[in-house]
Amino acid sequence: MCKLTLTAALCLIIASLGLPGIEAMKSSTDPCDGRPNGQYPNPDDEHSFLYCVSGEKRVQQCPANLVYNPSIKVCDYPSSQTGNPCHGRRDGQYRNRDDRNSFLSCVAGLTYVLQCPADLVYRRRINQCVYPRRG
Incomplete structure (x- = not known):
């Protein structure tokens, strides 16, 4: 009997404070x-x-100025006509034409944008992020 009275009292306190009740908590957004x-x-x-x-x-x-593309479940270029810059390319790393501080990694037709550390830039010829050329 004491437990029932205590439970009822707690419910009354919660209701009077305007806190969400158990039913309101179930309908989460x-x-x-x-x-x-x-x-x-x-x-x-x-x-x-x-x-x-x-x-x-x-x-x-998403890295750089990419947007999430739910159809391929990766971050992608907003204006990509195929929806995937790696579509039809061999697996490997490619220059990111929109951001020299990152590069594309193509794996099984999917596009992954990888950032170079600090202020380094991607050089496709040597497949590495390096310091930018001076001069």
Whole structure:
């Protein structure tokens, strides 16, 4: 009887404070609620995506000025006609025409944009990030 009275009193206190009750807590607006683990578009920012893990949301930023492309689940160029700069290319690293401080890594037709450390630039000829030429 004491436990029931205590529970009822706590519910009354919660209701009087205007805190969400148990039913209100179930109707969450969390975009990862009830979704399987994976990547999803971020409705608030096209330059990032949501990574849902066990119902928890993690926001991942796209590199440079890329946007998340949900059809191929990678960050991509906004104006890419194929939706994938690596489409039809062999696996390997390629120059990023839009950002010399990064490069494209093509794997099985998918595009990954990798950043060079600090202020280094990518040189395709030697397949490395190096200091920019001076002069």
